[in-house]
Amino acid sequence: MIKLLEHIGRYFIMLQKTFGKFTKSSVLRKLVVREIDDLIIGSLGIVAFISFFVGGVVAIQTAINSDNPLLPKYLVGYATRQSIILEFAPTFISIIMAGKVGSFITSSIGTMRVTEQIDALEVMGVNTYNYLIFPKIAAMTLYPFIIVISMFLGIFGGYVACITGGFSAHADFVEGLQLDFNAFHVTYAFIKTFLFAMLLATIPSYHGYFMKGGALGVGKASTTSFVWTSVAIILMNSFVTNFLLT
Amino acid sequence: MIEINNLKKSFGETEVLKGVSTVFEQGKTNLIIGQSGSGKTVFLKCILGLHQASEGEISYNQNPLSQMTEKERSLLRQDMGMVFQGSALFDSMTVEENVMFPMKMFTEAAADEIRERANIAIKRVNLIDANAKLPSEISGGMQKRVAIARAIIMNPNYLFCDEPNSGLDPKTAILIDNLIQEITQEYQITTVINSHDMNSVMEIGEKIIFLKDGEKKWEGSNKEIFKTDNEAVTNFVYSSELFKKVRKVYLEESE
Numbered sequence: 001m002i003k004l005l006e007h008i009g010r011y012f013i014m015l016q017k018t019f020g021k022f023t024k025s026s027v028l029r030k031l032v033v034r035e036i037d038d039l040i041i042g043s044l045g046i047v048a049f050i051s052f053f054v055g056g057v058v059a060i061q062t063a064i065n066s067d068n069p070l071l072p073k074y075l076v077g078y079a080t081r082q083s084i085i086l087e088f089a090p091t092f093i094s095i096i097m098a099g100k101v102g103s104f105i106t107s108s109i110g111t112m113r114v115t116e117q118i119d120a121l122e123v124m125g126v127n128t129y130n131y132l133i134f135p136k137i138a139a140m141t142l143y144p145f146i147i148v149i150s151m152f153l154g155i156f157g158g159y160v161a162c163i164t165g166g167f168s169a170h171a172d173f174v175e176g177l178q179l180d181f182n183a184f185h186v187t188y189a190f191i192k193t194f195l196f197a198m199l200l201a202t203i204p205s206y207h208g209y210f211m212k213g214g215a216l217g218v219g220k221a222s223t224t225s226f227v228w229t230s231v232a233i234i235l236m237n238s239f240v241t242n243f244l245l246t
Numbered sequence: 247m248i249e250i251n252n253l254k255k256s257f258g259e260t261e262v263l264k265g266v267s268t269v270f271e272q273g274k275t276n277l278i279i280g281q282s283g284s285g286k287t288v289f290l291k292c293i294l295g296l297h298q299a300s301e302g303e304i305s306y307n308q309n310p311l312s313q314m315t316e317k318e319r320s321l322l323r324q325d326m327g328m329v330f331q332g333s334a335l336f337d338s339m340t341v342e343e344n345v346m347f348p349m350k351m352f353t354e355a356a357a358d359e360i361r362e363r364a365n366i367a368i369k370r371v372n373l374i375d376a377n378a379k380l381p382s383e384i385s386g387g388m389q390k391r392v393a394i395a396r397a398i399i400m401n402p403n404y405l406f407c408d409e410p411n412s413g414l415d416p417k418t419a420i421l422i423d424n425l426i427q428e429i430t431q432e433y434q435i436t437t438v439i440n441s442h443d444m445n446s447v448m449e450i451g452e453k454i455i456f457l458k459d460g461e462k463k464w465e466g467s468n469k470e471i472f473k474t475d476n477e478a479v480t481n482f483v484y485s486s487e488l489f490k491k492v493r494k495v496y497l498e499e500s501e
Contacts, residue, residue: 125323
C-alpha cells in the first residue's frame with residue numbers, strides 16, 4: 001500500500017515537473033509534430049480495422065440475439081449506435097491503445113533511460129520531463145479525433161454487416177440510428193475520451209521514465225504500464241459514468 | 247578547475263563515497279581509476295550534479311555547487327560536456343543533428359551558423375562522410391567521436407567522460423584517448439575521465455586519483471604511478487604480467 005502511494009506521489013510530481021521549465025518552442029514544436037505522427041496517425045490503421053469489424057460483430061450479435069418478433073426491427077441499429085458511442089469507441093479502443101500507444105511510449109522512454117540518453121539530456125540542463133512527456137500529452141489531445149473515426153467506422157461496419165448478411169433492412173437500421181438520439185451521450189463519450197487520452201500519455205511515460213534494469217527491464221516496464229493504464233482507464237470509466245450519467 | 251572537498255554519498259544504509267577530496271586542474275586530463283564497485287561512477291555523477299551529495303562540497307572555479315541557484319546550475323550545465331560509456335547518442339537523429347542538438351536547445355544562433363559550428367566539431371574529431379548517418383549505422387569508435395563532437399560544440403569549460411574506451415579495440419581506444427587529450431589542451435578544458443583502462447592511465451593520465459571502497463587511496467600522475475609503493479594501486483594497476491613487465495622496464499630505464 002505504501003509502495004502504491006509512493007508511485008502515485010511520484011506520478012503527480014512528474015506531472016508537475018512536466019509543466020515546469022519549458023523546452024525551447026522551436027524544438028518543442030517539432031517534437032509535438034513527431035509525436036502526433038507516431039501516436040495519432042500511426043494508430044489510425046489499427047483503430048479503423050478493429051472498429052469496422054467489431055462494429056459489424058456487435059450488430060450481428062444484436063440481430064441474432066433479438067429475433068423475437070415482438071422486438072422492433074430498428075433495435076439492431078439503435079443498440080449498435082448506443083454500444084459503439086457509449087462504450088466500444090471510447091473505452092474498448094482506449095484499452096487497445098494502452099497496448100499499442102502505451103507500450104510504444106514506455107519502451108521508447110525506457111530505452112532512452114537504459115542507453116543513458118536521458119542522463120545526457122539532464123547533463124545538458126534540459127528539463128527531461130518536459131522534453132519527453134509534454135509532447136506526448138500535447139499529441140494525445142488529438143486522440144478524440146481517433147475516437148470520432150472509430151465511432152463512424154464502428155457504426156458503418158455494423159450497417160454493412162447487417163445489410164450484406166440480411167440481418168436488417170436499410171430503413172430499419174437507419175431508423176434505429178436516429179431514434180431517441182441524445183447529444184449528451186456524445187459529450188459524455190468525449191469527456192471520458194479526453195481523460196483516457198491523458199492517462200494514455202502519462203502512465204506509460206511514468207513507467208518508462210522510472211524504469212530500472214536493462215533491456216529486460218524495458219519489456220517488464222511495458223507490461224506493467226499496459227496493466228496499470230488499463231486499470232486506470234476502467235476505474236476512470238466507472239467514475240465518470242457514475243458522475244455524468246447517473 | 248573543480249575542487250572536491252570531503253565528498254560523501256550514501257544510498258540508504260550503504261555508504262558509497264566516504265569523504266573524497268581532490269582538485270581537478272584546468273587543461274589537464276584527470277583520471278578517476280578503480281575497480282568496478284569502487285564508487286567511480288557515483289563520484290562522477292555527484293560532480294555532474296546527477297546525484298545529490300550526502301555531505302561535502304563541490305566547487306566549479308571556486309563557486310560551490312550547493313550554493314548555486316537553479317538558474318546558475320542550468321548555466322553551469324551548458325558549460326559542461328559529457329561523453330557517456332555507451333555514447334548516449336539520440337538514436338532518432340542523424341550524426342549532424344546529434345552534434346547540433348545542444349546549440350539548437352540553448353542558443354538563438356541561426357540554423358546556418360549552428361550547422362557550420364557542428365561541422366567544425368565533426369571535422370575536429372576526424373569524422374568523414376558521416377553527417378547524414380544514424381548512430382546505428384556507424385561503428386562504436388565513430389559513435390564515441392560523435393559524442394565528443396556533441397560534448398565540445400558549446401565550447402565547454404568542463405568535459406566529463408565515463409569510460410570512453412569501453413567496448414573499443416585497442417587501436418581505436420588510443421585514438422580516442424589522444425583525441426580527448428588534444429582537445430583538453432587545445433581548448434584548456436578541465437577534463438575528468440572515469441576509466442579502468444590501463445592504457446589510458448599510462449598514456450594520458452596527467453592527474454590520476456585511485457578509488458577503492460569509496461575512498462581515495464592514491465593520487466598522482468602517470469609518471470608517478472610507475473614508482474609508487476602503494477599496495478592498493480600496484481595490486482590494481484599491475485595485476486597483469488604485461489604491466490608488471492612494463493613497470494619493470496620503465497623503472498630500469500629511469501635508473
